Amino acid sequence: xxxxxxxxxxxxxxxxxxxxxxxxxxxxxxxxxxxxxxxxxxxxxxxxxxxxxxxxxxxxxxxxxxxxxxxxxxxxxxxxxxxxxxxxxxxxxxxxxxxxx
Amino acid sequence: xxxxxxxxxxxxxxxxxxxxxxxxxxxxxxxxxxxxxxxxxxxxxxxxxxxxxxxxxxxxxxxxxxxxxxxxxxxxxxxxxxxxxxxxxxxxxxxxxxxxxxxxxxxxxxxxxxxxxxxxxxxxxxxxxxxxxxxxxxxxxxxxxxxxxxxxxxxxxxxxxxxxxxxxxxxxxxxxxxxxxxxxxxxxxxxxxxxxxxxxxxxxxxxxxxxxxxxxxx
Amino acid sequence: xxxxxxxxxxxxxxxxxxxxxxxxxxxxxxxxxxxxxxxxxxxxxxxxxxxxxxxxxxxxxxxxxxxxxxxxxxxxxxxxxxxxxxxxxxxxxxxxxxxxxxxxxxxxxxxxxxxxxxxxxxxxxxxxxxxxxxxxxxxxxxxxxxxxxxxxxxxxxxxxxxxxxxxxxxxxxxxxxxxxxxxxxxxxxxxxxxxxxxxxxxxxxxxxxxxxxxxxxxxxxxxxxxxxxxxxxxxxxxxxxxxxxxxxxxxxxxxxxxxxxxxxxxxxxxxxxxxxxxxxxxxxxxxxxxxxxxxxxxxxxxxxxxxxxxxxxxxxxxxxxxxxxxxxxxxxxxxxxxxxxxxxxxxxxxxxxxxxxxxxxxxxxxxxxxxxxxxxxxxxxxxxxxxxxxxxxxxxxxxxxxxxxxxxxxxxxxxxxxxxxxxxxxxxxxxxxxxxxxxxxxxxxxxxxxxxxxxxxxxxxxxxxxxxxxxxxxxxxxxxxxxxxxxxxxxxxxxxxxxxxxxxxxxxxxxxxxxxxxxxxxxxxxxxxxxxxxxxxxxxxxxxxxxxxxxxxxxxxxxxxxxxxxxxxxxxxxxxxxxxxxxxxxx
Numbered sequence: 035x036x037x038x039x040x041x042x043x044x045x046x047x048x049x050x051x052x053x054x055x056x057x058x059x060x061x062x063x064x065x066x067x068x069x070x071x072x073x074x075x076x077x078x079x080x081x082x083x084x085x086x087x088x089x090x091x092x093x094x095x096x097x098x099x100x101x102x103x104x105x106x107x108x109x110x111x112x113x114x115x116x117x118x119x120x121x122x123x124x125x126x127x128x129x130x131x132x133x134x135x
Numbered sequence: 136x137x138x139x140x141x142x143x144x145x146x147x148x149x150x151x152x153x154x155x156x157x158x159x160x161x162x163x164x165x166x167x168x169x170x171x172x173x174x175x176x177x178x179x180x181x182x183x184x185x186x187x188x189x190x191x192x193x194x195x196x197x198x199x200x201x202x203x204x205x206x207x208x209x210x211x212x213x214x215x216x217x218x219x220x221x222x223x224x225x226x227x228x229x230x231x232x233x234x235x236x237x238x239x240x241x242x243x244x245x246x247x248x249x250x251x252x253x254x255x256x257x258x259x260x261x262x263x264x265x266x267x268x269x270x271x272x273x274x275x276x277x278x279x280x281x282x283x284x285x286x287x288x289x290x291x292x293x294x295x296x297x298x299x300x301x302x303x304x305x306x307x308x309x310x311x312x313x314x315x316x317x318x319x320x321x322x323x324x325x326x327x328x329x330x331x332x333x334x335x336x337x338x339x340x341x342x343x344x345x346x347x348x349x350x351x352x353x
Numbered sequence: 354x355x356x357x358x359x360x361x362x363x364x365x366x367x368x369x370x371x372x373x374x375x376x377x378x379x380x381x382x383x384x385x386x387x388x389x390x391x392x393x394x395x396x397x398x399x400x401x402x403x404x405x406x407x408x409x410x411x412x413x414x415x416x417x418x419x420x421x422x423x424x425x426x427x428x429x430x431x432x433x434x435x436x437x438x439x440x441x442x443x444x445x446x447x448x449x450x451x452x453x454x455x456x457x458x459x460x461x462x463x464x465x466x467x468x469x470x471x472x473x474x475x476x477x478x479x480x481x482x483x484x485x486x487x488x489x490x491x492x493x494x495x496x497x498x499x500x501x502x503x504x505x506x507x508x509x510x511x512x513x514x515x516x517x518x519x520x521x522x523x524x525x526x527x528x529x530x531x532x533x534x535x536x537x538x539x540x541x542x543x544x545x546x547x548x549x550x551x552x553x554x555x556x557x558x559x560x561x562x563x564x565x566x567x568x569x570x571x572x573x574x575x576x577x578x579x580x581x582x583x584x585x586x587x588x589x590x591x592x593x594x595x596x597x598x599x600x601x602x603x604x605x606x607x608x609x610x611x612x613x614x615x616x617x618x619x620x621x622x623x624x625x626x627x628x629x630x631x632x633x634x635x636x637x638x639x640x641x642x643x644x645x646x647x648x649x650x651x652x653x654x655x656x657x658x659x660x661x662x663x664x665x666x667x668x669x670x671x672x673x674x675x676x677x678x679x680x681x682x683x684x685x686x687x688x689x690x691x692x693x694x695x696x697x698x699x700x701x702x703x704x705x706x707x708x709x710x711x712x713x714x715x716x717x718x719x720x721x722x723x724x725x726x727x728x729x730x731x732x733x734x735x736x737x738x739x740x741x742x743x744x745x746x747x748x749x750x751x752x753x754x755x756x757x758x759x760x761x762x763x764x765x766x767x768x769x770x771x772x773x774x775x776x777x778x779x780x781x782x783x784x785x786x787x788x789x790x791x792x793x794x795x796x797x798x799x800x801x802x803x804x805x806x807x808x809x810x811x812x813x814x815x816x817x818x819x820x821x822x823x824x825x826x827x828x829x830x831x832x833x834x835x836x837x838x839x840x841x842x843x844x845x846x847x848x849x850x851x852x853x854x855x856x857x858x859x860x861x862x863x864x865x866x867x868x869x870x871x872x873x874x875x876x877x878x879x880x881x882x883x884x885x886x887x888x889x890x891x892x893x894x895x896x897x898x899x900x901x902x903x904x905x906x907x908x909x910x911x912x913x914x915x916x917x918x919x920x921x922x923x924x925x926x927x928x929x930x931x932x933x934x935x936x937x938x939x940x
Contacts, residue, residue, distance in 0.1 A: 043233075050226045057218050057342075061211065064347035077343040084339045092225050092332045102165045102175070110179050113582055116680050117190050120629040122693045127198035127623055160468070160559035160908070169473045169555045176547040180585040187589035187630060191604055194626050276601030276618070284621035287602035291593070 041091050049091045056084050174326045178333045181299075185337050188295060189344060192288040203281030204349045210264065214346040217260050218338065221300075224253025225335045228307075228328045235324035240315060243324055247311035250331060254304040261297055265290075285349075292341055299334050306330065363901040373483075375475035376901055380482050381461030382795065387482075387489060388453035388784075389868075391444045394493070396861050398441035403854040405429045405437075407847070409837050422522065423501045432522045434836035435504035439523075440495065442507030443531065447538050448489055450780050451638065454645035455580070456481070456545050458787045459573040461795060463549065465892040466567050468558025468909040470902045473551040477544050485541035491534035495527045503528040506834065508631060511605035511624045512612065515597040519612050532595045539588035542580050549577035558891075560911030565930065567890050567915040568662060571669050572648020575676045579637045579644070582680070587634035590627060597622070628690055632683040640679040642776055643743075644672060646783025647714060650736045652915075653786050654718055656888045657733035658725025659926050661916040664717040671710035678707040688759040697756040704754040708747070715744060726926075730886070731805030732789035738813050739782040745817075746774025749824060764834075767827025770820050778816045785809075788871065793885050797897045798878030800870050808866040815860025822849050889927050890915055 041049075060080050063073065090096035095103055165172060196202050206214075231246030268289075272279045278286045310327045313319035364370050374380060404411065412427035423433030460478065464471055472478050495502035503523040505514040509531065518525030553574045557566070593604040597619075605627045608620035647668075655662045662668065684692065684700030718740055727733070749771035752758050762768060785808075792800050826846050831838070838844065884893040891909055892899070909931050917928040928934075 041229075046226060046229050050222065053222050054219060057215065057222070060343050060347060061215055064211070064343075064350045065352050067352060070348070074348065077347060081339050081343055085336050088225065088332055088336045088339065092229055092335075093329055098167065099165050102167065102172075105165070106175055106179055109578070109582065110182060112677075113183055113680065114186055117186065117586075117633065119684070119696065119699070120190065120194055120626070121197060122696050123623075123625050123629070124194040124197040126693050127625070128200070131198065131200065157560055158557055158562040160557060160561065163555045165554070169551050172555065173474060173477075173547050173551045176550055176581060177543070180543050180547070180581050183582060183585035184589045187586045187633075188593070191589070191593060191626055191630065194629075195604065195621060195623065198623065199621060274601070275596065276603070282621040283619075284603055287596070287600075287604065287621075291596060291602065291604075295592070 041094065041097065045091060049087050053084055053087060056080055168322045170322055170326050171329070174329045178329060181333065182337070185295065185340075188292055189340065192292060192344070195284050195288065199282050199284060201281040202349070203278065203285050204351050205278075205280045205285075206346055206350050208351075210267075211346060211350050213260060213264055214342060217257055218342050220253050220257050220260070221335050221338050224250045224257070225332055227253060228331045232321075232325050232328045235314060235321040238321075240317070243321075244311045244315045247307050247314070247324070247327075251304045251307040251311070254300050254307070254331075257300055258297060258304070261293065261300075265293075289345060292345055296334070296337055296341055299337070303331050303334050373479060375471070375479050377460050377464050377472045377475065377478060378795070378899065378901075378903075380478050381457055381459070383482050384452050384460060384485070385457035387486060388449045388457055389871075391448035391452075391489065392781075393868075395441050395444040395449060396864065398437050398444070400858060400861055401429065402434065402438050402441060403850075403857045405434055405836060406838075407851045407854045420496075420501055422499070429836070431836040432504055433501060435506070435521075435834065436495075436502040436523045436527070438834065439504060439506050439531075440492070440502040443492060443535075445777065446507055446638070446642070447535065448485075448492070449784075450642035450776060451538075451542065451580075452485065453784050454649070454780065454787070455549075455573060455576050455641065456485070456542075458569075458649070458784075458791065459549060459576075459645065460545075462791060462892055463552060463570055463573055464556065465895065465899060465903050466570055466890050467553065467556060467561050468891050468904070468911060469552065469556035470904065472548050473556055474548050478548055481541045481544040481548065484537055484544070488534045488537035488541060491530050491537060495523070495530045495534075498526045498530065500525055500527050503531050508635070509594070509627075510631075511594070511597065511622075511627050512607075512610055512617075515594060515605045515624075515627075516610070516612050516617055516619070517598055519615055519617075529595070529598060532591050532598070536588060536591040536595070539584040539591065542584045543588070546577040546580035546584070549573055550581065553577075558909050558911060561930075564666070565911055565914050567648075568651040568665065568668060569645075569648040571672055572644050572646075572651075575672045576641050576644045579641050579676050579679060583634045583637035583641070586630055587638075590630035590634070593630075594627070625687075625690060625692060628687050628692075629683070632686045633680075635686060636683040637676075637679045639772070639776060640675060642780050643783075644675065646739065646780050646786075647672065649783050649787050649790075650718060650739045651714070651721070652890075653732055653736040653790055654721045655916045655918060656790075656886055657728040657730055657736070658722050659728070659918045660721055660725040661914075661918055662717070663720035664713075665914070665916065668714055668717055671714045674710040675707060678703050678710070682707060685754055685759070688756045689763045694756070701754055701756055705751070708751060708754075711747060715740060730789065731800070731802055731809055732786045732886075734806060734809045734813075735782045735786035735789065738809065739779055739786065741813075742774055742782060742816065743779040745821070746771055746779060749774065761830070762827060764832055765827035766823040766831045766833055769833045770823030770827060773820045773823070774816075778820065785812075785867070788867075790886070791892075792871070792874065793881030794892055794897050794899070796875045796878070797881050798874050798876075799881050799885065800874045800878060804866055804870045808863060808870065811863040811866070812860055815856055815863065818856035819853050819860060822853055825849070887925070887927050889913070889917055889929050891930055894929060894931055 060077055063076055163169060163172065227246050227250040231243050231250060234242035234246055273286045273289070275287045275290050277283050307327055310319055310323055314324055364374065364376065371379065401413065404413065410428055413424065413429070414427065416424040416429070417427035420433065423430055423436060429437070460472070500518065501523045503509065503514065504521050505528065513520050513524065514528055553570060596602040597604050597606060603619040603622035605624050606617065606619035606622040610617040610619060651662055651668055681703040682700055684696050685704045688697050749767065753762055753768060753771060789800060789805055826849050829846060831843055831846055838847065881897040883896055886893070894909065895903060911930045913928050913930045913932055915930060919926060922928065
């Protein structure tokens with residue numbers, strides 16, 4: 035292998051502490067009285083950061099060839115973005131249910 | 136007719152009538168072994184499966200007026216501990232891959248077993264939590280607090296994840312034994328690591344979406 | 354570099370050679386014959402459906418014994434009619450169109466065309482086939498369970514498919530077996546997809562740049578990417594459906610549902626959610642069914658026009674564009690479902706846009722053929738026929754793409770005519786073209802050309818007779834999935850159904866010309882030379898059939914594009930990809 039299979043130990047442990055810290059942050063956030071949408075957005079944002087850290091440093095994608103990243107991640111992100119189209123119907127359903135009650 | 140090639144070489148440039156980069160053959164353009172690419176592709180697909188289930192949950196929760204938030208502090212605490220356990224097991228996995236790459240067989244096996252142990256602890260905490268909720272009356276079709284879909288979504292998402300963790304534990308132990316016997320290579324350890332990190336990654340989304348968004352904050 | 358290889362000695366023993374073989378060529382044939390079996394069963398089911406529409410009270414010999422509840426006395430009940438067409442659709446879409454073009458021909462030819470000994474993961478390949486086989490067993494088993502196959506169509510919409518046996522015959526065990534079958538099929542497809550992608554990227558031989566790959570390989574790659582991404586969603590949907598049916602969850606079931614007079618104990622779900630998840634998969638699925646055909650037709654047209662493919666890079670770009678866009682259009686199956694009408698508008702735009710790359714590809718095919726020195730082999734006839742039927746069927750899509758028209762056309766025979774022309778005819782023509790093309794390589798013998806051409810002409814005329822009229826009765830408002838039409842508006846259209854049924858029976862019968870040709874030629878056909886079609890790609894540089902490791906231990910070196918036809922050199926109007934003239938200096 036031209037490069038080491040893993041990142042250096044210091045980076046690994048830094049990422050670990052970062053992940054633990056972000057987890058604590060998420061838990062604290064959960065106990066603040068925030069509207070659902072805001073809470074959801076902030077939690078998702080933090081989760082994406084955590085996921086990115088795991089993918090980049092634990093799964094080593096940061097150290098692989100850029101072409102591998104380009105092959106895997108944009109396709110996945112595209113699928114996820116397309117799936118959000120279903121939420122238009124979800125909010126419509128919520129609205130229709132509120133009319134019936 | 137076909138002619139033979141002695142050894143695989145990476146892409147070479149041909150100088151002739153025109154500049155053509157000739158694919159050398161025998162090496163991945165991503166410079167990774169095929170097994171690793173295969174696992175990455177599997178992970179992309181499995182991520183989409185989990186996403187579809189999570190989107191289904193989001194779709195139904197957004198449309199529900201009566202989604203309960205029943206998780207008391209003890210539950211959230213338990214889930215947080217589970218998160219810590221899984222994150223730590225991921226670090227153990229990184230150390231296992233590192234050791235295997237350096238040729239340290241017993242070290243790699245040790246860290247692999249430690250990772251698997253983390254998974255087992257996660258499963259035990261999880262099952263314990265499930266039993267508690269079942270004891271309180273939560274079912275896939277009913278719960279005492281709100282829309283029956285709460286239990287359905289909860290058991291489906293966490294159940295699917297727990298299944299992946301359990302399969303991962305078995306997988307890691309198989310790799311540990313095989314690597315210890317020099318039957319598997321460092322690549323195999325690395326590939327199993329990718330799977331394990333993926334399982335951890337999914338939990339990074341399930342934890343806030345299932346637990347934190349249903350935390351009892353009042 | 355490690356691994357990348359496989360067996361160095363030929364497998365011995367019947368089981369290792371023919372049953373649990375790791376050889377991609379054997380696995381490709383296994384998939385192919387699985388598809389042949391499925392298309393045979395599916396075709397018989399279509400005959401039963403068509404016969405019932407026109408002669409509803411006829412006693413079909415043997416059917417009464419086979420299914421006393423579904424067809425008492427041999428007369429098909431309305432529910433059994435739905436069962437038959439559900440099984441027909443499921444078999445055809447999954448076990449014919451999603452197996453043979455990709456896993457059948459792709460498994461067989463991809464490794465050889467790129468100069469590899471085998472696929473990247475031979476064991477996984479074998480597992481993929483046997484998982485798919487198990488899926489087929491689960492599906493065919495529905496015919497033999499007490500209630501019969503499910504009645505919800507291949508699309509299995511809830512609530513009908515999710516509430517269990519209360520909603521009708523076949524909705525108990527039948528629907529469960531269906532869901533398990535499809536879930537298993539998803540797994541088989543997923544494993545196959547990652548095998549195809551890894552093989553295409555990693556195992557190309559020296560000189561085989563992506564730009565030198567035959568278009569078949571590009572098509573299989575795009576199809577594999579679509580499969581990897583879309584079957585994942587179907588798998589999730591099937592899991593949720595199985596849970597709704599068996600664990601009491603309500604992902605797809607709302608509250609207050611009254612089924613056959615019984616209030617269902619479900620609450621909180623939405624049938625629209627299933628439709629979104631299903632069609633998110635379902636639309637890429639139809640491109641999975643046709644894109645291998647695009648690749649093969651581009652390939653075959655070039656070989657038998659003795660001309661390079663016109664616009665190779667443009668075709669690749671269009672395939673990629675079609676693949677990308679296929680994930681943006683699924684809502685066009687849901688225009689009248691009750692989804693947000695704004696979504697309808699948003700889905701209609703990319704649906705119309707996707708016709709552009711498809712049209713470009715079609716024009717490039719015509720450009721490839723134009724001015725060529727055509728060789729009218731049976732394979733070429735089916736390739737040319739493909740262009741015709743694909744255009745005809747595709748044009749129907751332009752109507753359906755518009756929500757304003759779809760309000761009227763959805764659920765009518767117009768839709769049935771459209772998808773049968775593009776999937777049931779065009780994709781099948783691709784399979785025929787592929788069979789007649791690769792048969793010599795696969796079995797070492799030639800098929801009978803006269804029988805082949807007869808098969809082509811009867812089929813070509815026949816499919817137009819069967820499926821064109823469907824567009825017209827659809828425009829008249831005739832609904833689909835109805836077992837009989839009794840009112841005064843629909844009755845005058847019944848002679849059209851009679852015409853279509855007779856055409857279907859004749860065309861179906863003529864398929865036996867194909868089956869006979871295949872099975873007889875396998876054993877008694879004249880021996881095939883190494884390169885009967887004078888084609889340039891790598892599979893034609895090895896014996897017919899090839900040795901177990903394809904290239905006899907050698908590693909081919911490629912120095913030419915895949916479509917160098919036309920210029921006459923050394924008495925030949927083609928240049929093999931491995932021709933040494935044009936080799937890089939110093940190798």
